[in-house]
Amino acid sequence: NILDVGSGSGWTVALLSSIVGTKGKVTAAERIPELYEFGKKNADKFNFVKKGIAEFYNIDGSKGYEKNSPYDRIIVSAMTEDIPRPLKEQLKVGGKMVIPVHNDIWYIEKRGEDDLYIEKYSGFSFVPLIHKSND
Numbered sequence: 001n002i003l004d005v006g007s008g009s010g011w012t013v014a015l016l017s018s019i020v021g022t023k024g025k026v027t028a029a030e031r032i033p034e035l036y037e038f039g040k041k042n043a044d045k046f047n048f049v050k051k052g053i054a055e056f057y058n059i060d061g062s063k064g065y066e067k068n069s070p071y072d073r074i075i076v077s078a079m080t081e082d083i084p085r086p087l088k089e090q091l092k093v094g095g096k097m098v099i100p101v102h103n104d105i106w107y108i109e110k111r112g113e114d115d116l117y118i119e120k121y122s123g124f125s126f127v128p129l130i131h132k133s134n135d
Contacts, residue, residue, distance in 0.1 A: 001024065001025050001027075001068065001069075001070070001071050001072050001073075002016050002020065002024070002025070002026045002027070002071060002072065002073045002074070002075070003026075003027045003029065003061075003064060003065060003068070003069075003071045003073070003074045003075070003087075003090065004016060004026060004027065004028045004029065004075050004077070005029050005061035005062070005064070005074065005075065005076040005077065005078070005087070005129070006029070006030065006031075006061055006076060006077035006078040006129065007028035007029060007030045007035075007036075007039050007056065007061075007077070008030060008035050008038075008039055008077060009035065009038055009039050009042055010028070010038065010039030010040065010041070010042035010043040010056075011042065012075065012077065013026050013028045013039060013043045013048070013054050013056070014042065014043045014045075014046055014048060014054075016075075017043065017046070017048040017053045017054045018046070018048075020053065021053070022051060022052075022053060024053065025052075025053060025054075025055070025068065026048070026053060026054045026055070027054075027055050027057070027065050027068045027071075028040075028043070028054060028055065028056045028057065029057050029059050029060075029061030029064070029065055030056070030057075030058060030059075030061065031058070031059065031060050031061060031130060033058055036056060036057075036058040039056060040056040043056070055068070060130075060131060061076070061078075061129070062080065062084040062086070062087070062129050062130075062131050063084070063086045064084070064086040064087050064089075064090040065090075066086070066090060069089075069090035069091075069092075070090055070091065070092035070095065071090055071091055071092060071095055072092060072094075072095050072096075073095060073096055073097070074087055074090070074091055074095070074096075074097040074098075074099070075097070075098050075099075076097070076098065076099040076100065076129065077100075077126070078100065078126055078127050078128060078129035078130070079100040079101070079102065079103065079126035079127065079128050079129060080099065080100065080101055080128070080129040081101070081102070082101060083097075083099060083101065083106070083108070083116075084129075087099070088110070088116065091108075091110045092110065093110050093111070093112060093113065094109075094110065094111075095109075095110050096108065096109050096110075097110075100124060100126040101120075103122070103123070103124050103125055103126070104120045104121060104122050104124065105120070105121040105124055106118055106119070106120055106121075107119040107120075107121070
């Protein structure tokens with residue numbers, strides 16, 4: 001069970017869907033309506049949406065998507081200042097997350113409800129994760 005935040009053109013959703021297969025699920029969160037539609041259309045070229053492997057939502061991904069949680073893996077494709085609380089809460093114990101914080105990639109393992117192991121990797125650049133104020 002994977003959450004893809006900032007799913008954009010859908011290429012990561014398609015890649016992840018092909019990896020998890022029919023026994024897995026990929027939840028895609030994209031706040032920009034045009035990218036949401038574009039990504040959903042691209043992933044559905046491979047029938048991932050029709051098969052129920054991928055689900056797309058036009059939402060503020062910084063809030064995750066609680067309905068499909070907890071997640072085994074979370075991948076975030078936009079930079080944030082810190083790990084959004086909803087993403088920490090929706091990651092299952094034993095789950096892993098990759099998220100750009102400032103211009104570092106943070107690899108996170110949730111080892112307990114309040115126990116996050118974090119490794120930081122420098123030298124990257126990302127667009128910011130935008131929070132919608134009306135959600």
